[in-house]
Amino acid sequence: MATLICSATIIAVAIWVAKSYANIILAIAILPTTFFSMIFPTADAITNSYCLLFIAVILGLYQRESSLRYRHIVLLCVMGVLLGQVKITCSIIALFVLFLLPKAQGYVKKIALMLPVLAAFISMWLWRVRTSQIAVAPNRVSLEKTHELEGQLLQSPWKIFPLIGRSLFEPMDFDTEKINGQLVNPRRNLQFFTGTEEVQLPLIVMAPVLIAIMVLLIVHMSYKSINKLQVGLVALIIVLYYVLSCVAMSITWVGNIDVYASGLQNRYFIPVLPLAALLIPNFIRSEHINRRTLAISVAVLTLFSYIAIVVTYVIQWK
Numbered sequence: 001m002a003t004l005i006c007s008a009t010i011i012a013v014a015i016w017v018a019k020s021y022a023n024i025i026l027a028i029a030i031l032p033t034t035f036f037s038m039i040f041p042t043a044d045a046i047t048n049s050y051c052l053l054f055i056a057v058i059l060g061l062y063q064r065e066s067s068l069r070y071r072h073i074v075l076l077c078v079m080g081v082l083l084g085q086v087k088i089t090c091s092i093i094a095l096f097v098l099f100l101l102p103k104a105q106g107y108v109k110k111i112a113l114m115l116p117v118l119a120a121f122i123s124m125w126l127w128r129v130r131t132s133q134i135a136v137a138p139n140r141v142s143l144e145k146t147h148e149l150e151g152q153l154l155q156s157p158w159k160i161f162p163l164i165g166r167s168l169f170e171p172m173d174f175d176t177e178k179i180n181g182q183l184v185n186p187r188r189n190l191q192f193f194t195g196t197e198e199v200q201l202p203l204i205v206m207a208p209v210l211i212a213i214m215v216l217l218i219v220h221m222s223y224k225s226i227n228k229l230q231v232g233l234v235a236l237i238i239v240l241y242y243v244l245s246c247v248a249m250s251i252t253w254v255g256n257i258d259v260y261a262s263g264l265q266n267r268y269f270i271p272v273l274p275l276a277a278l279l280i281p282n283f284i285r286s287e288h289i290n291r292r293t294l295a296i297s298v299a300v301l302t303l304f305s306y307i308a309i310v311v312t313y314v315i316q317w318k
Contacts, residue, residue, distance in 0.1 A: 068113075099230055163257055
């Protein structure tokens, strides 16, 4: 109950401070996987809610009519320190502070915007040093094995490419984690659309909330699109977050960097979903929808999913 109350309160504040971008935060907040992660005593609930708040504060500052002030940078530094503590992979979201560069007048303030990013990374590094002698999942991968895999990646960083490729398409039921003799990770990932891992809810129950999420995102399309540098920054954060998540799971949970990142769960990616939503207005604007662009977008998305289904089954057959 405490986890639910704390997480919901943090997200409520995030929705409030996001102002006209509130629909993005709300859409992610009402995702079934977000809610179900908050009704268990799990660190993911607080991690995800705080990341949503961090993103919302930046979006709120971005909408200010006046330029960014030093007190705002101090606030972001404090929040950056906390961000570095919630989860190592989430530290990459600190780069989103650079989204505010257009609001910082003068070179001094633009350079000062790097301080929250440094605060987050230094905080993460200090915590990493402090906990370097503690294995994340000692029953799965020993501390010695984790350090060995880290060394392999540092010596041969190109090994992450096959890892990322396989993790994108590998069937979820290849995961080996079991509770009471049953695979649990596939069911956990179904929370994204169908409910809890124990009770898979029917379409008539889950479809309304999914439609509500799409309505919120469609309304968001009417907001101002972001410039190319901001698009590049957001896309980079999303890619780096996924790569770091795969690497982290491989070296701390799987114990092998030559296979797919077993153990990944959809709720791990809640922190970057609002960033993905920011990209929507740059491709489809609701007030001037280009039918050709819309048709191409739908076709590309549909083809990607069906091709990915084929790739997934080919991998499974092998």
